[in-house]
Amino acid sequence: MNKKKILNDPVYGFINIPNDLIFDIIEHRYFQRLRRIKQLGLTDLIYPGALHTRFHHALGAMHLMSNALDSLRSKGIEISSEEYDAVMIAILLHDLGHGPFSHTLEFSLFKEVRHEKVSFWMMQRLNQEFKGGLDLAISIFENQYRRPFLHQLVSSQLDIDRLDYLKRDSFFTGVYEGSIGSERIIKMINVVSDQLVVEEKGIYSIENFLSARRLMYWQVYLHKTAVSAEVMLIEIIKRAKHLTQQGIKVLATPALSIFLEQNITSADFEADQDILEVYALLDDNDVWGSIKFWQDHDDNVLSSLSKMLLDRKLFGISFSNDEIGRIVTDDLIQKAMNRFKLPEEEARYFIKTGSVSNSAYIASGQSIKILMKHGSVVDVAEASDLPNIKAMSTIVTKHYLCGPKELLNT
Structure with a gap:
């Protein structure tokens, strides 16, 4: 051949x-x-x-x-x-260990496992198959x-x-x-x-x-809309995982079901070789296919978030240089409880805060x-006539608040 x-x-x-x-x-x-x-x-x-x-x-x-x-x-x-x-x-x-949607679900499907580590484990498995090559x-x-x-x-x-x-x-x-x-x-x-x-x-x-x-x-x-979509996907997986572990039936592909049923950690990957093989079956299609089922689930949180993402009815989002205060989030959670007739625990899936950081260059470490x-x-940051590089060494952090647009705009 x-x-x-x-x-x-x-x-x-x-x-x-x-x-x-x-x-x-x-x-x-x-x-x-x-x-x-x-x-x-x-x-x-x-x-x-x-x-x-x-x-x-x-x-x-x-x-x-x-x-x-x-x-x-x-x-x-x-x-x-x-x-x-x-x-x-x-x-x-180098990217062999990426899970569905690349970085988005890196810490949602399992805990404390970076994709670089999974890449290493998969390379080791390949090395066995290729006899040390x-x-x-x-x-x-x-x-x-x-x-x-x-x-x-x-x-x-x-x-x-x-x-x-x-x-x-x-x-x-x-x-x-x-x-x-x-x-x-x-x-x-x-x-x-x-x-x-x-x-x-x-x-x-x-x-x-x-x-x-x-x-x-x-x-x-x-991009703020990408961050909003990723937050929604993470909340969908969290809700599906919560319901599954409460004994509620959540239809999913066989590979995805295993990661919803268990709180898999790095130690689990290393102790059970079968987990890596199951992980190797996971891709974007598992998640999208499952979300299509979830939009009709009896659970209001899971069905609402799934349908919103499928229909691209994304959360509104705003960025701020300052952290989002508890008063703001508590007020929005109360509005979500009233608007969607949800208990507080479920309303929290719709109001999310967090932060994103951007630094083009970090002079310390591998410069x-x-x-x-x-x-x-x-x-390179010490080069005499490049003030822009010095400026780009600064880490810029922005805080975000996201949720249904009708709540954020009231």
């Missing part, structure tokens, strides 16, 4: 599958599942074109990684064929390999993951202000003492990258390093 396939990507054009192992990984059910998980969760409710998936993103990131490794090799950086293949696999599988890829993914720059290409503040998702999300949402010159940035990266750096002549491309990332967060990822012409390496 010919496994040297070429895929046609709308962002980059033709993408090559470089070897048989990567082809077999892409064909595996774990990876094919990513076709059924949208990259931006519910954002297509705001930007109708945002229907691309984690499958698209993973392949695009693999393509950019190939370009980055080839560029580094052209600058004399030694990268063995084993390292090359391993880091390609690591970036291909992912050993080096897992070592790089976990930052256990002796050459840190390979991990930094996969996960850092200027990694291949971000270079793809910003360009791809900008393309599919039509928010072209968020587009970045990923090709130029890739040409500007280098390695010094096994650490990833950017050559000084690429510093303005980095400034544009950070500016685009900040804009995409406020305009796309943290972006600039290789100056005279040979020194400095943090």
Whole structure:
């Protein structure tokens, strides 16, 4: 069988599958599942074109990684064929553990389990099936390999993951202000003492990258309507889970039912291998299909929220620089009790507060390093003539209040 396939990507054009192992990984059910998980969760409710998936993103990131490794090799950086293949696999599988709707339900279906950890567990399972073929890829993914720059290409503040998702999300949402010159940035990266750096002549491309990332967060990822839709979905899952654990029948797909019935934690994943296999069956379709049943459920909270989300009758939402006070929320909860004839416990599903934060660049930790012409390496925030980057290092937090529009507007 010919496994040297070429895929046609709308962002980059033709993408090559470089070897048989990567082809077999892409064909595996774990990876094919990513076709059924949208990259931006519910954002297509705001930007109708945002229907691309984690499958698209993973392949695009693999393509950019190939370009980055080839560029580094052209600058004399030694990268063995084993390292090359391993880091390609690591970036291909970096999002393997995402659950339905990507980040939205990360802490609703189970507790204290980040998608990166699930990706690691799934990579370990794949490694067993491929008889140790992912050993080096897992070592790089976990930052256990002796050459840190390979991990930094996969996960850092200027990694291949971000270079793809910003360009791809900008393309599919039509928010072209968020587009970045990923090709130029890739040409500007280098390695010094096994650490990833950017050559000084690429510093303005980095400034544009950070500016685009900040804009995409406020305009796309943290768009107020997207936040509202995500809050509603989280409350729907919480209510379905509550009813299920109270012994009330809530029709759902078999995989989703297990996560509604149990409060699954990280320890459960590690103790019971079957849970990971059930998780690997979960995707966006499980949730949407179940919500279609729930809109007719006898429980008023579950049915109302489900129908509102299906019909895009979303909560109204307002952002504030200050925390939302108890007086405001208590008043709205009372209004919800009166308007919908609900007890307080159920009315609380309709009035929600929280906060979102945005920081384009965090100077501490894994910072972006600039290789100056005279040979020194400095943090990008310390570059002399880039005050914008210093400003973008500030974490901006906004607090929100959301609920039915007829209540918020009274």
